[in-house]
Amino acid sequence: MHHPTNTTMRMNMPSLSSDQVEQEEIVSIQSTEGRRPSRFNIIEPLKAKTFDNGESKNHVPIVEECLRLGKERLGGHRYQMSSDHTITKRLDIKSDLQLLTIGLKKVGDELGKRSESEILIESLFKLIDLSSDEVCQGCLRLYSMETFLCSPLNQFLRKGDRSKIKIYGPFVRLLCFCFDDPSIVEVHGIPVYRGMNLSLPMIDAYKEAAKSSISYRWTGFSSTKKKAIDISDYSQFPQEEEVLLKTGIEFTVENVNYDDTKKKHYINLNVYV
Template sequence: MSLDEAAPGYGYIWEYRSNADPWDAEQVPKWTQFPSATSLAIENAKNQQSKEIFIENNYRIDLEKYVQQHTIDLHRQRPIRRRRLLLQHDLINNSSDSESIKSHRERMSYCLGAPQRCSTTRDMSYYGSSFVDDWLFLFSHGKLAITFDTIFPALFNGLITEGKNQETHILNDIEKSLRTAQQKTNGQPDEDRITELEVCCARLYTKESYVYCMTNNALRDDDRTKLVTLGPFCYLLFNYIARCLKQKPSIRHRLRQFLHSNKTDTIILYRGDRASENTIHEYRQAAGDKSQYFKWLPFISTSRKKEEADKFAQDVMYIIAIESQLSNEDRFAFMAPISEYINEDEYLLLPGLQFQVKKVEFNNTQGLYYVHIKIISSYISKLH
């Protein structure tokens, strides 16, 4: 079964802006749902391509301008909107789906949480992922050097500890995957063994288990109680994505390439998500302001296909532009080569990537906010 065949369903509800001054752009909008019968009547009129509908005897709903207007006092107006209502029970729980499809859906529908405001002047190695950065510093006692023999038991014990309440077959599968990577590379150079372990972690991330969710919960919530148990996995998955950073040519060579290259490519990725009105208001206030930066803390699953990301959008669709000079594949990884799902189209972004908001708009046809963002690559990041 393809993901298209298993697409989750959704409906629409209608809301009006209920602030005291509904046109004040400086206030966080407060949206109130119309009564169910009224909302259904408006939706039916919309589907019949009507330009207007009268409700409650006193109000006219303009379906072209998306405005509610009092029929006597024509100056009494307020914005309305058509908002998507995703049917949660259809989102993941389809017993006929394969495990790979379920896992893909879960990653694409995982709530990213409110982004953090940040500053390029405080950019760190690991693109601002302080969780990974701090784990590496503590684990290596400040030496920043990792060997297979030190990280493997930490990774193994950490994942098994976090999964102590999981089903036995899930733990057995994880243990088997890790032991296979260990035995497969026995006798090989340390760097090759760690690379194989990174690939193993990336595969585990795409499987249906507790790993991806616990990992992203710890990152999103910056839960330092999970630093010992999940830090090794986060570090290895991070390095899977940032492979070219580990293979780093000399700083001088990278700097020369950066300064003298005029070639720029733009990759567009999509991600559906949930977002509060406060978060959307922050985005609106920051839109177009080049001094305002945000970042998400967890790993971010995205797609090159807008229609794929749209299946999992509840309030917002992020349209993510990644502009690059030369290659910036150290910011994301295409997961198809290691996924069990043959039609995989997932691009996994590094945690802590900074972005600016370029534009925010509400699409009444889709019932979603479209938030256009641009991923920022800081000068410091290009040197690591």
């Protein structure tokens, strides 16, 4: 049996001068208090990027399906913003917010967390008819809250569980919309960090990946430390320096080093945002 090994990942994000930078990939949430292991220490499988099975340049298949279903419901129209950043297709956002409340009520009842779901639902209803800035801030705040929402959302994405698209698809669409919103402050060209307890075979997989130029992806929304797009003002935990990487973030593995003093592996990644 392989015991989990304490591992720190350092991710180098290129500056805006890089051709591979796209504005929509990263978000940040802030803290100097103890980090929440359930958010920062999630083990993410190393998944090679491929264009097979419906995977596109920008999104993994399950996210593509969430976005496609949303566009079909809207007759193919995308969300648009007016010059004052108000949402011009207000009913589209309203529909996703309402669909999400239905899904959260169902999950809350199943998990025996009705009071928690009621808090989330009440917060969602407050976002209806607000400006795009306020909708994005509210959605990012909900994501940062210590509730039953964040973990199962990312499990849904990592497993590609299409049976739960109706529950989590609306929130995936809303979060992807947030990454496109011009109100989000971007920061590029800095390292961010993430801790994982990886098994030795997992670490060996990263070592092998460092020998090639293959791109890999993490399929869930990934929490790291230290800013990319700063949403610290919107977080339920404003002291955390949390950077939220968009689902399907692409990276290459630069190297894997072991610190014998700290008994810890350090994995350096180049993240293309």
